[in-house]
Each structure stands twice: as structure tokens, then as C-alpha cells.
Amino acid sequence: MTESWVNSAERIGVDLHLELAGPGGRRAALTRALREAVRSGRLAPGTRLPPYRSLAADLGVARNTVADAYAELVAEGWLTARQGSGTRVATGMAHLGRPGKPEPRRAAVRTPVAAPPRARGPRHDLRQGSPDPSAFPRTAWSASYRRALQAAPSEAFGPGDPAGRWELREALAEYLARARGVRTEPGRIVVCSGFAHALRLLFGQGAGGVLRGPLGVEAYGLDFHRGLLATAGVRTVPLPLDEHGARVEALGRERAVLLTPAHQFPTGGPLHPERRAAVVDWARAQGAVVLEDDYDGEFRYDRRPVGALQGLDPERVIHLGSVSKSLSPALRLGWMVLPEHLVGPVIGAKGEREGWASALDQLALADFVRSGSYDRHVRRMRQRYRRRRDRLVAALAAQAPHVEVTGIAAGLHAVLRLPPGSERSVVKAAAWQGIALDGLGAFRHPETGMPPSDGLVIGYAAPAEHAYGAALDALCAVLPPE
Amino acid sequence: MTESWVNSAERIGVDLHLELAGPGGRRAALTRALREAVRSGRLAPGTRLPPYRSLAADLGVARNTVADAYAELVAEGWLTARQGSGTRVATGMAHLGRPGKPEPRRAAVRTPVAAPPRARGPRHDLRQGSPDPSAFPRTAWSASYRRALQAAPSEAFGPGDPAGRWELREALAEYLARARGVRTEPGRIVVCSGFAHALRLLFGQGAGGVLRGPLGVEAYGLDFHRGLLATAGVRTVPLPLDEHGARVEALGRERAVLLTPAHQFPTGGPLHPERRAAVVDWARAQGAVVLEDDYDGEFRYDRRPVGALQGLDPERVIHLGSVSKSLSPALRLGWMVLPEHLVGPVIGAKGEREGWASALDQLALADFVRSGSYDRHVRRMRQRYRRRRDRLVAALAAQAPHVEVTGIAAGLHAVLRLPPGSERSVVKAAAWQGIALDGLGAFRHPETGMPPSDGLVIGYAAPAEHAYGAALDALCAVLPPE
Numbered sequence: 001m002t003e004s005w006v007n008s009a010e011r012i013g014v015d016l017h018l019e020l021a022g023p024g025g026r027r028a029a030l031t032r033a034l035r036e037a038v039r040s041g042r043l044a045p046g047t048r049l050p051p052y053r054s055l056a057a058d059l060g061v062a063r064n065t066v067a068d069a070y071a072e073l074v075a076e077g078w079l080t081a082r083q084g085s086g087t088r089v090a091t092g093m094a095h096l097g098r099p100g101k102p103e104p105r106r107a108a109v110r111t112p113v114a115a116p117p118r119a120r121g122p123r124h125d126l127r128q129g130s131p132d133p134s135a136f137p138r139t140a141w142s143a144s145y146r147r148a149l150q151a152a153p154s155e156a157f158g159p160g161d162p163a164g165r166w167e168l169r170e171a172l173a174e175y176l177a178r179a180r181g182v183r184t185e186p187g188r189i190v191v192c193s194g195f196a197h198a199l200r201l202l203f204g205q206g207a208g209g210v211l212r213g214p215l216g217v218e219a220y221g222l223d224f225h226r227g228l229l230a231t232a233g234v235r236t237v238p239l240p241l242d243e244h245g246a247r248v249e250a251l252g253r254e255r256a257v258l259l260t261p262a263h264q265f266p267t268g269g270p271l272h273p274e275r276r277a278a279v280v281d282w283a284r285a286q287g288a289v290v291l292e293d294d295y296d297g298e299f300r301y302d303r304r305p306v307g308a309l310q311g312l313d314p315e316r317v318i319h320l321g322s323v324s325k326s327l328s329p330a331l332r333l334g335w336m337v338l339p340e341h342l343v344g345p346v347i348g349a350k351g352e353r354e355g356w357a358s359a360l361d362q363l364a365l366a367d368f369v370r371s372g373s374y375d376r377h378v379r380r381m382r383q384r385y386r387r388r389r390d391r392l393v394a395a396l397a398a399q400a401p402h403v404e405v406t407g408i409a410a411g412l413h414a415v416l417r418l419p420p421g422s423e424r425s426v427v428k429a430a431a432w433q434g435i436a437l438d439g440l441g442a443f444r445h446p447e448t449g450m451p452p453s454d455g456l457v458i459g460y461a462a463p464a465e466h467a468y469g470a471a472l473d474a475l476c477a478v479l480p481p482e
Numbered sequence: 483m484t485e486s487w488v489n490s491a492e493r494i495g496v497d498l499h500l501e502l503a504g505p506g507g508r509r510a511a512l513t514r515a516l517r518e519a520v521r522s523g524r525l526a527p528g529t530r531l532p533p534y535r536s537l538a539a540d541l542g543v544a545r546n547t548v549a550d551a552y553a554e555l556v557a558e559g560w561l562t563a564r565q566g567s568g569t570r571v572a573t574g575m576a577h578l579g580r581p582g583k584p585e586p587r588r589a590a591v592r593t594p595v596a597a598p599p600r601a602r603g604p605r606h607d608l609r610q611g612s613p614d615p616s617a618f619p620r621t622a623w624s625a626s627y628r629r630a631l632q633a634a635p636s637e638a639f640g641p642g643d644p645a646g647r648w649e650l651r652e653a654l655a656e657y658l659a660r661a662r663g664v665r666t667e668p669g670r671i672v673v674c675s676g677f678a679h680a681l682r683l684l685f686g687q688g689a690g691g692v693l694r695g696p697l698g699v700e701a702y703g704l705d706f707h708r709g710l711l712a713t714a715g716v717r718t719v720p721l722p723l724d725e726h727g728a729r730v731e732a733l734g735r736e737r738a739v740l741l742t743p744a745h746q747f748p749t750g751g752p753l754h755p756e757r758r759a760a761v762v763d764w765a766r767a768q769g770a771v772v773l774e775d776d777y778d779g780e781f782r783y784d785r786r787p788v789g790a791l792q793g794l795d796p797e798r799v800i801h802l803g804s805v806s807k808s809l810s811p812a813l814r815l816g817w818m819v820l821p822e823h824l825v826g827p828v829i830g831a832k833g834e835r836e837g838w839a840s841a842l843d844q845l846a847l848a849d850f851v852r853s854g855s856y857d858r859h860v861r862r863m864r865q866r867y868r869r870r871r872d873r874l875v876a877a878l879a880a881q882a883p884h885v886e887v888t889g890i891a892a893g894l895h896a897v898l899r900l901p902p903g904s905e906r907s908v909v910k911a912a913a914w915q916g917i918a919l920d921g922l923g924a925f926r927h928p929e930t931g932m933p934p935s936d937g938l939v940i941g942y943a944a945p946a947e948h949a950y951g952a953a954l955d956a957l958c959a960v961l962p963p964e
Contacts, residue, residue, distance in 0.1 A: 017663035042659040133640035142631050149624050154946065158615035179522040183498040196837050224834070307499050308949040328639040328840035338691075354707070355678050358843055359812035435949045464636070 160354030164191025181307030268407015642836030646673025750889015
């Protein structure tokens with residue numbers, strides 16, 4: 001096989017790669033290669049081709065060879081030539097696979113494995129886990145991004161510090177102290193791409209990981225996190241829950257415990273102050289650490305806000321947060337507030353250079369926080385979600401007053417209690433009606449000794465504002481009668 | 483310990499978290515808490531405090547308690563009160579730790595573990611691996627980002643598809659076909675956060691990984707990649723190199739091979755056409771796959787561009803690329819062009835939702851490619867790097883004509899050959915002169931049977947334009963005399 005390659009001239013706007021192969025002379029090969037490039041769509045309609053001279057130089061062929069090939073393809077209708085605008089790919093013919101003399105093609109790429117994503121999801125999305133995507137503050141974020149990009153020093157576009165941009169770590173230290181009562185300074189913060197990434201950094205890499213199991217977890221929690229930990233070879237030990245949160249007195253020889261102290265996920269409710277103190281005491285006595293998942297610490301409605309557990313002992317508590325609920329899971333930015341002795345190991349686990357979080361996004365978030373846009377957005381969303389929660393409660397009071405709703409003082413979801421044994425059929429009925437939601441059972445640790453409790457976890461953040469009322473009506477319609 | 487919490491009023495721009503604890507009444511506790519917040523910098527100079535009413539409501543104290551606390555702190559100079567602009571944190575006093583009656587603080591966070599990054603690096607940076615950070619196309623990228631953000635559908639701000647944004651996969655499929663001769667379609671492309679992430683996705687998770695070792699690698703290559711593979715438990719088998727690239731006939735029962743066919747890293751030079759064909763034949767016969775690291779496929783100068791190896795057999799070659807060299811390693815965006823049978827497993831390894839690459843960056847890159855900005859930038863950088871390479875060659879010709887320079891037809895670095903046994907002392911002398919560079923030995927696979935070859939790997943992309951001449955002079959000064 002003879003192979004050769006075409007480079008674009010510097011004067012045209014595209015790079016082009018062709019192969020001159022197969023039977024016949026060079027002119028025939030070039031004609032065939034160009035025709036194939038147009039037919040397959042690799043050369044898009046309207047694309048300007050290189051001038052004869054530069055293509056000829058690139059290919060090491062005579063100028064006339066290129067001119068002849070172009071002329072033949074113009075004659076065939078694949079290309080158009082116009083005075084002053086050079087030779088271009090014809091519009092309207094590309095991708096048509098025009099009949100005539102089809103070239104023998106090399107084995108084509110097989111049929112597509114995935115179609116473009118369809119704009120179809122469930123009719124009503126009441127799953128927990130993400131904020132209202134239509135509420136993303138496009139204008140303010142765009143302004144922060146632009147400002148950050150303009151103000152960035154050149155080194156920001158080079159390899160990144162795995163700890164994260166200092167600008168962001170400073171902004172976060174100030175914000176978390178002010179809004180969440182976190183006690184830290186920028187050198188203790190490591191940027192990551194979200195909560196799951198933080199778990200991977202802490203527990204990944206097997207025996208060489210930063211932390212080791214067994215890890216105490218709440219008896220109800222995200223299945224996704226448990227799966228991630230299981231993959232990393234970390235054994236999780238479920239802690240029972242009651243109305244005061246996780247029963248941390250059940251902790252024994254675990255090496256660490258993962259809690260959602262501000263608002264237990266998914267059952268709701270803050271960890272009782274005595275248990276907050278008790279779990280820190282346990283960690284001190286055992287030489288263990290507490291992982292604080294502050295997943296929706298910013299969204300609280302009725303009760304006094306609960307400060308970060310980390311404030312009780314910055315050397316024993318790892319505080320983990322992200323923008324996934326407060327801004328958007330599309331951004332992939334999170335942070336770990338670390339005890340001093342873990343900063344080095346976590347940075348070591350990240351590697352020599354930043355491999356994950358975009359430095360430009362980090363700078364944009366620093367500006368977004370510093371400029372007050374983050375506070376404004378959180379406050380606006382808090383009002384919006386509170387209204388949604390109130391509408392959920394009102395709809396239930398009106399249409400299903402016998403269904404108890406709990407865990408509503410904070411967060412982006414509520415728990416609806418169901419009669420024993422009914423959860424599965426209600427989830428099924430909901431799916432039948434096009435409602436996406438989760439049963440409480442989906443969050444239950446398989447090894448917990450707690451008796452199963454039937455319920456629904458209703459996320460009220462995801463539906464678009466205009467679609468929320470219909471989603472609530474649909475939900476009430478599938479709830480069991482009294 | 484009595485704990486209570488202050489929420490900001492909705493009317494002010496900040497969230498605030500305080501603790502009312504310690505001796506004395508509530509007024510004393512509030513005064514102390516606010517003073518401490520100002521002193522520690524948690525309340526920044528100029529910050530507006532909540533109105534009496536809302537703070538009192540949040541705290542459950544009388545309005546006068548708040549008014550009295552504010553008045554005391556105004557008298558002390560910590561706060562200022564002005565008609566119409568409310569009560570604010572005084573400017574000029576914060577962080578001063580003003581003497582007087584220092585409050586007993588809780589155990590403070592220990593001394594910082596890291597100082598802010600200093601603007602100090604090596605005097606001359608001639609390490610390979612990243613593009614000129616001062617050449618990032620801020621204006622064009624910013625424009626793409628803004629356009630992408632405005633045009634994005636709402637769902638783009640929700641949880642992401644782990645395969646990546648369809649818009650980007652389409653743009654990449656078109657670009658890679660046109661510029662690199664890759665044969666694919668968007669459904670075969672999976673977005674990731676860079677080459678290292680791609681390796682982790684392919685080989686991570688131990689026996690449950692997408693691919694398994696042993697993995698053939700080039701005898702010279704990035705130590706970082708070998709380390710990453712070793713951590714994942716993948717054995718690497720070094721292939722000898724000669725003037726035609728990797729000697730792929732040495733491949734046996736390996737399950738995969740990782741190559742840099744366009745420009746062997748770091749020694750330079752493309753893989754010979756016969757070897758390209760041979761390695762694909764080997765992969766077909768063995769049921770193995772070829773990993774094509776197209777790390778600087780866009781930067782080629784003298785010789786004919788070399789198309790992607792992937793074009794020879796899209797079902798046997800995984801084509802891996804990223805923007806780390808072409809745009810910036812700060813962005814954390816890369817792509818994997820996969821054989822059909824690997825698309826599902828790779829997406830499975832990524833997880834149910836996108837956990838890494840920002841959807842907004844993905845949309846921005848799609849716009850950047852579609853709008854032609856990517857082609858323009860690559861072309862501009864190709865010219866710039868070619869000039870730099872020419873200056874390197876000229877400087878050597880003038881100042882150290884006995885030093886052979888190789889691997890200069892493409893890429894962002896060159897290899898300077900040194901007399902046997904001299905590499906270590908030259909690298910040391912360079913470090914002594916403030917020149918950061920790598921010896922060829924740093925890239926050598928520890929198990930290769932190839933005789934060691936002394937040399938320097940000189941990256942010519944990283945220095946700022948104005949600093950490049952001095953870097954070259956400094957380099958020539960440490961080269962061994964004839």
C-alpha cells in the first residue's frame with residue numbers, strides 16, 4: 001500500500017489528511033481520495049480547499065496533477081470553483097453518496113453504537129440529587145469566567161497544582177468559615193471534581209490509600225457511594241438511625257465514619273448536638289477521622305442553620321463539599337477541607353499535576369464566590385426550593401393528608417412515609433405514570449439490622465418551574481389511599 | 483457548651499455563621515462572637531451586617547441585644563455605622579488583632595501547611611510536556627465559552643452523560659477525521675479529562691478493568707504513565723526502539739500495546755509504515771488492541787504529516803488525544819476514540835453520571851472547534867513552535883556544533899545527544915544554573931535491554947517568548963565541550 005498525506009496550506013482554515021493509494025496514477029489517486037473525503041463528510045460542504053500550489057507542495061506532486069483532480073471533481077459536481085473564492089466543497093451534494101461510479105471503500109466504521117441523545121426523559125422527574133438545571137446563573141457565571149480568564153496570570157494555563165488554584169482555596173476558606181462555620185485556611189483545602197472524586201482520593205489505590213476501612217456509614221445513604229467504596233475494597237459498616245440522626249455510639253473499631261450531619265441523607269434531620277460531640281470524641285480516642293458530607297448544607301429553611309461539624313475539631317473531621325447541589329453538577333468542582341496530617345497524602349494521591357479540575361473553572365468559581373454571586377445565587381435558590389417544598393406539603397395536605405412527610409427542614413428532597421409493604425407497588429405505579437422517583441429502600445444498606453421502612457424520596461428541585469405543579473398532581477395520584 | 487447560630491438576613495449579601503458561647507449573657511456572647519469574626523477575618527472589611535431585626539429573629543434574642551452588641555463594637559472601632567448604609571465591618575482594623583482585651587480563642591487551626599504559591603520557578607524552564615502558557619487564546623476561548631453557555635439547553639446544567647456532550651463528540655469526530663485521518667463517528671468517542679484519565683479508565687479497577695495487561699510500551703516513554711499503570715497492577719513490557727520507531731515485531735502475548743506512532747516520545751520520529759501495518763496485524767491475530775497516544779499529532783513541521791494509526795483499523799486501535807498540548811493542560815479535556823466493543827465498558831468504568839469533565843467546558847470546546855478557532859490556534863502555535871525549534875537548532879549550530887540534535891521534525895521538544903556517561907553531570911550543571919530540563923535516562927524503562935543512551939530532552943514550548951533566547955544561551959553554556 002502506498003501511503004501519502006496531504007497537509008493543508010497555511011492559508012486555508014482547515015487541516016486535511018488524505019491518502020493517495022490504490023490503482024492508477026497519482027492524479028487518479030488524489031481524485032479518488034478527495035471524492036471519498038467529500039462523500040464521507042470529512043470535508044464538509046462549503047470547505048475551501050488548499051490552492052493548487054500548496055497542496056502540490058505538500059504532496060510532492062506536480063501542480064497540474066492537483067489542478068486536474070480539482071477540475072474532474074468540479075465536473076462531477078463534488079466541488080465548485082468560483083473566481084476569487086477558490087475551490088470549495090459543493091453544498092447540497094455531500095453525504096448523498098451520489099450514484100455513478102462508487103469507489104471501493106475500505107471497511108467502513110460499523111453502524112453507530114449510540115444515537116444522538118434524545119430530548120426524552122421521564123414525564124415527571126422527582127428524583128433527588130440535582131438542582132433545577134434551568135436555574136443555572138448563566139449571566140453571572142459567564143461574567144465571572146470572563147473576568148477570571150482576563151485576570152489570570154500566564155502560569156494558570158500551564159500544568160496545575162494538584163492542591164488546586166490558590167485563589168479558589170482562599171475564596172473557599174473565607175466562604176466556608178463565614179457561611180458554614182468551618183475552621184480552616186487555604187493550605188488545608190484541596191480542590192477535586194466532586195464528592196465521589198474525594199471518596200476515591202481518600203480510599204482509592206487499595207492498601208496505599210490515604211484512609212483505610214472499615215468505614216462506618218449511615219444505614220440509609222447513597223448506594224452510589226457504597227458501590228464506589230466496595231470497588232475500592234473498603235468495607236462499610238452501617239450505623240442505625242433514629243430521630244437524632246446516626247447512632248454514633250455504635251461505632252467501635254472502624255477507622256473512619258462518613259456522616260451527613262447537617263441533614264441526614266435521605267431521611268432528613270440534623271445530627272443531635274450530643275452526637276456531634278460524641279463522634280468527635282470517638283474519633284479522637286480511636287485515632288479515626290470523621291468524613292462530613294455537607295451535601296446540602298446551604299439549603300435550610302425552618303430551623304436554625306447547623307454549622308459544620310468540622311468546626312468542633314479540624315484535626316479529626318474532613319469536611320467535603322461541592323457545587324453540584326448549589327450551582328450545577330455539570331461543573332465538576334468540589335473541595336476537601338483536611339486535617340493537617342492528611343494534606344500531603346491527599347495531594348500525593350492526586351498526583352504531581354492537576355489531572356482533574358479545570359484551572360479556569362477554579363478561577364471562575366473563585367471570582368463567583370468573591371464577587372458575592374455565589375451567596376446571591378444560593379439565597380435565590382433557597383427561596384425557590386422553599387416554595388417548592390411548601391407546594392409539596394400543601395399538595396399532600398390537600399390530596400393525600402394521610403401521608404406523612406418528613407425531612408423537610410432542609411435539602412432538596414423530602415421523605416413520604418408509606419404503609420408497610422406498599423413501597424414497591426407505589427414505585428411501580430409511579431413508573432407506569434411516567435414519574436421517576438426512588439423508594440426509600442434503594443438507599444438502605446444491605447447489612448443494616450434496622451427494620452425496613454417504606455417510603456418515597458421525593459426530589460423537588462429537578463423539574464422545571466412550569467412543570468412542577470403537574471408533577472405534584474401526578475405524584476399524589478399514585479399515592480395509596482387511606 | 484451552648485451553641486447557637488446566626489443566619490444572615492435575606493436582605494444582606496452574605497451568609498454568616500456565629501456561635502454564642504462562653505461566659506456572660508447573650509449580649510456579651512454576641513459581642514464576643516462578632517468581634518472574633520471580624521478579628522479573624524471571617525467578616526471581611528466593608529461587609530454589611532444584617533439589620534437588628536433579622537439577626538435578632540435568627541438568633542432568637544431581643545432586638546435590643548443585637549443593637550447593643552453592634553453599638554459596643556462600633557464604639558470599639560470594629561464596626562462602623564452610617565445613616566442609610568447600615569452597620570458595616572470597619573476597614574483598616576480587620577486582621578490587626580488590635581490589642582486591648584484579647585478573647586480566649588478555641589484551639590486555633592494549626593500553622594499553615596502551605597504558603598501561597600510563589601511566583602518562583604526555575605530560571606529557565608526547558609522541560610517538555612506543556613505548551614507556552616502565555617499563548618492561550620483567551621479572547622477566542624472566552625467567546626466560545628460565552629456562546630456555548632448561552633446556547634446550552636437547560637439539561638446541560640443537570641447530571642452529565644458519562645460519554646460526554648454529544649455536541650463535543652460530533653465536533654471531535656469531524657475534526658479528527660479531517661485533520662488526523664481518524665475514522666469514527668460521535669458514538670464511538672468518550673470524553674475524559676486527559677490522557678492519564680484515559681489510561682485509568684482503561685486499566686483501572688484491577689481485574690474488573692476494561693483492558694488487562696501485560697501491556698507493551700516503548701522502551702523510552704513517560705515515567706508518569708508507567709507509574710500509573712504499575713499502581714493499577716498492569717505489567718509493562720518494554721519494546722526496543724530504533725530509527726524506525728518501536729520494534730513491534732518483539733510483541734508476543736501482550737494484551738495491548740501503547741505507542742506514540744506520529745512522533746515517538748521522547749526520541750522523536752514516526753513509526754515506519756511497515757511497522758504501522760505490522761502492529762495492526764499483530765493486534766488482529768492476538769485479539770489485542772493498540773493504544774495510540776496522539777500527544778502532539780498536531781505539531782509537525784518538516785515532513786509529511788502522519789495520519790492516525792487508528793485509520794488502519796478502527797476496531798483494533800484506540801486513539802487517545804487531549805487539548806493539553808494543543809491548547810492548555812489547565813482545561814482537563816481529552817477524548818478516547820474507541821472500537822465498538824469497548825464503548826460500553828469504558829462508559830461503564832466512568833460511572834452512571836459524568837464525574838470528571840465539565841459539561842460547560844465540553845460545550846465551549848465544541849464551539850471552539852466548530853468555529854474554526856481551534857484550527858487557527860493550532861496553526862498559529864505550529865508556526866511559533868517551528869520558529870523556536872529553528873532557534874534551538876541555530877543556537878546549537880553556533881555555540882555547540884558538536885552536539886547532535888534529533889527528533890525535531892515534530893512535537894514540542896528535541897533530543898540532544900551527549901557523549902556516553904556525561905548525561906548526569908550535564909543535568910546537574912544545568913540545575914546549578916537554574917535550568918530545568920530532563921535527561922533522556924528519566925524516560926527509560928527500567929527493564930529494557932537497550933544500552934543506555936545519553937542525552938537531554940529539551941522542551942522548547944514552555945518559556946515565555948521574551949525569555950527563550952536567554953534560556954537557549956544558558957543551555958548552550960552547560961553543554962559539554964567538544
